[in-house]
Amino acid sequence: MLSQEQLQAMLSELESDRVERTVSVNNTDKFGQAICAFANDFPNHRQPGYLIVGASDDGHPSGLSVTDDLLQNLAALRSDGNIQPLPAITVSRHSLPGGDLAVVEVLPSDLRPVRYRGKVWIRVGPRRATASEQEERILSERRVSYAKSFDALPCLESTLADLSQERFYLSYLRRAVAEEVIAQNERPFKLQLASLRLFDLTQDCPTNAGVLLLVDAPTYYLPGAYVQFVRYAGRDVTSDVIDEKRAMGDLHTILQTLDLLLDVNLRQYPVPVSALRETILSDYPKVAVRELLINAIMHRNYQSNAPVRFYWFPDHIEINNPGGLYGEASPENFPYAVGYRNPVIAEAIRVLGYTNRFGQGVLRARKALDINHNPPARFIFDPHWFSVRIEARVGNGLPGQD
DSSP states (O other): OOOHHHHHHHHHSOOBTTEEEEOOSSOHHHHHHHHHHHHHTTTOOOSOEEEEETBOTTSOBOOOOOOHHHHHHHHHTTTSSSEESOOEEEEEEEEETTEEEEEEEEEOOSSOOOEETTEEEEEETTEEEEOOHHHHHHHHHHHHHHOOSGGGSBOTTOOGGGBOHHHIIIIIIHHHSOHHHHHTOOOOHHHHHHHTTSEETTTTEEBHHHHHHHBSOGGGTSTTOSEEEEEESSSSTTSOEEEEEEEOSSHHHHHHHHHHHHHHHOOEEEEESSSSOEEEEESSOHHHHHHHHHHHHHHSOTTSSOOEEEEEOSSEEEEEEESOOOTTOOTTTTTTSOOOSOHHHHHHHHHTTSOSSTTOHHHHHHHHHHHTTOOOOEEEEOSSEEEEEEEOOOSSSOTTOO
């Protein structure tokens, strides 16, 4: 946490590549670009950068009164999906003679380059700028020694030839990178992949995330990278199997397959509301099952050879994924604290359009279950597995009228 003395020293000095001051309180683009630039830490200080809201160019407080809404809006920049991958930030209020200050502390990212709305921003002395091709390359090359997550590490057995250029250019690049950047882009395929953390320039091979996204059969390298779907006739796994499928292939194909499986297996039925109107109900709200499946794929341990298991019984659904709670998440603070075991995969799922905000999936699922009149989901925490059980909706009446 920044001390009052450190803050005073920053205000008394000129702006630098670690400090930006502003009097604006609602310029979201400016804030997002600044956070992105500090997360990229192009000067390689390996120290936090600071966005100070409520300070003029000469370092004096502007008379701002920092509200809880302002602090919440600044904190929300972390998870609104515009900064990829997620930055590590803290937001605090400081009261000085002349007014309050809101300070955003941004830690350097281990997964550079970081993008805001598809562009890589860096600090060049006291100013912000979009990164050049060479600057992006430098950021990509630095990532190797800092990367801690499995999905960002090189998949040493794989090669560039394993990756589908067509899938990258048609399905992913235009969703991940701003159109004006693509229009000016003359970089080779490797560098474009590396800038999105899908290729390791030092080892000259794809990352594990690159394999999961762009290889036709990722299970050749990561045997557990699929979802096993089984529908049972009875209420436990000893029952007869009605249907069995494996959702396999690249990540986008798996997500599309699961959407189709949900459409086929969800039972929907009309319920009269009045003499002239009816509503459609289902045993399970699709949004809840979908969010919990995405959660399992996003947070699973891809080093395990076990798949995500999606089991459908007559009266409930079970979803199990290898890998327990990760990082700061614990049984006590779940689902309000989230740790990302696979930040590059989390980013990819968002880029592909399967989630809008980070850290909201389980909360959305809970709300959807409540609205559909299902019992609350039951979560089971294990050091090596994460499991959730969803009970079917009881009765055929309207919510609240069963």
